[in-house]
Amino acid sequence: METNQTQRNAETLAALQELIDIVAKLRSPDGGCPWDLAQTPQTLTPYVIEEAYEVVDAINSGDKDAIAEELGDLLLQVVLQSQIAGEYEQFSLKEVAEGISQKLIRRHPHVFGDVSVQSVDEVRQNWEQIKAAEKGEPSPDSQTLSHKLGGYARKLPPLMATMKISQKAAAVGFEWENIDGVWDKFNEELTEFKQALEHETPERQQAELGDLLFSVLQLARWNNLDPEAALQGTNQRFVQRLEKMEAFAERPLSDYTLEELETLWQQAKAQLAQE
Numbered sequence: 001m002e003t004n005q006t007q008r009n010a011e012t013l014a015a016l017q018e019l020i021d022i023v024a025k026l027r028s029p030d031g032g033c034p035w036d037l038a039q040t041p042q043t044l045t046p047y048v049i050e051e052a053y054e055v056v057d058a059i060n061s062g063d064k065d066a067i068a069e070e071l072g073d074l075l076l077q078v079v080l081q082s083q084i085a086g087e088y089e090q091f092s093l094k095e096v097a098e099g100i101s102q103k104l105i106r107r108h109p110h111v112f113g114d115v116s117v118q119s120v121d122e123v124r125q126n127w128e129q130i131k132a133a134e135k136g137e138p139s140p141d142s143q144t145l146s147h148k149l150g151g152y153a154r155k156l157p158p159l160m161a162t163m164k165i166s167q168k169a170a171a172v173g174f175e176w177e178n179i180d181g182v183w184d185k186f187n188e189e190l191t192e193f194k195q196a197l198e199h200e201t202p203e204r205q206q207a208e209l210g211d212l213l214f215s216v217l218q219l220a221r222w223n224n225l226d227p228e229a230a231l232q233g234t235n236q237r238f239v240q241r242l243e244k245m246e247a248f249a250e251r252p253l254s255d256y257t258l259e260e261l262e263t264l265w266q267q268a269k270a271q272l273a274q275e
Contacts, residue, residue, distance in 0.1 A: 019076070023036075023079045023080055023083045024083060027080075027083055027087065036080075039080070039084070040084065041084055044077065044080060044081060048077045049157075051070065051073045051074040051076075052074060054073065055067070055071055055073075057070075058070040058071075078093070103134075106130060106134070107127050107130050109126065109130075110126070125140075128140045145169070148168060149165045149169070152164040152168075153165065159217065159231070162217045163217060163220075163221060163227065166214075166218055167221065170221075179222050182215070182218050182222050183219070185215050185218065186219060188215075189208070189211045189214075189215045190212055192211065192212075193208040193211070193212045196208040237272075240268075241265060241269055242268075243268075244268030244271055245264040245265060245267075245268045248268065249264060
């Protein structure tokens with residue numbers, strides 16, 4: 001059994017080395033790929049986010065082949081970022097791997113040390129305390145609310161950050177007394193957004209749009225709705241209806257008038273409702 005595991009580990013390391021060599025070749029000024037050579041850590045960040053979401057989608061699908069493929073795409077982003085950093089003598093994939101290994105050991109003293117834990121909650125508490133100590137920050141229990149919420153705003157996707165921020169603020173009492181107050185805030189922000197579109201600069205319009213979206217998410221939170229799932233469902237329904245429209249159409253959709261497209265849309269909507 002141990003021999004088999006050793007063999008699998010060797011094969012895994014060989015496959016990883018092949019990927020590292022391929023990425024290095026793509027980034028080589030001598031015969032590399034122009035697109036890869038043009039990339040920077042900043043230009044690649046959208047792909048990091050995109051690939052992470054595609055991994056989640058594959059996991060939700062339960063398709064093992066898709067999961068393996070999407071994990072590979074995400075791994076490519078890690079290797080590519082490390083390759084670029086190495087070219088500027090900042091860090092390498094070796095340091096990335098060593099860093100996460102050391103972090104896991106430090107944050108699991110109940111596995112790699114002599115600390116005893118009795119529950120998952122204790123593991124989580126220890127993790128957060130060790131994490132804060134590593135970063136030279138106050139312990140989680142002594143951090144200010146704004147410090148915690150600032151971390152969510154910087155690090156999480158906007159929808160997730162909004163829900164986290166508002167939940168934590170509500171937990172300390174910064175909350176409406178009832179749903180009527182949430183609706184009042186939504187209507188207030190909607191009015192301000194309309195006014196900004198008519199009279200304000202693009203910067204103010206953007207700010208008011210953010211305020212309006214924030215208020216919509218408060219309505220979701222008060223009604224125990226998941227805004228991520230809701231928006232994902234809307235996107236999927238839109239694509240499904242568009243697919244039906246294309247099936248009904250006898251020519252490219254761009255050749256139809258707006259009124260004709262609306263008719264096709266309603267036909268598609270009715271068809272999907274029956275399925």
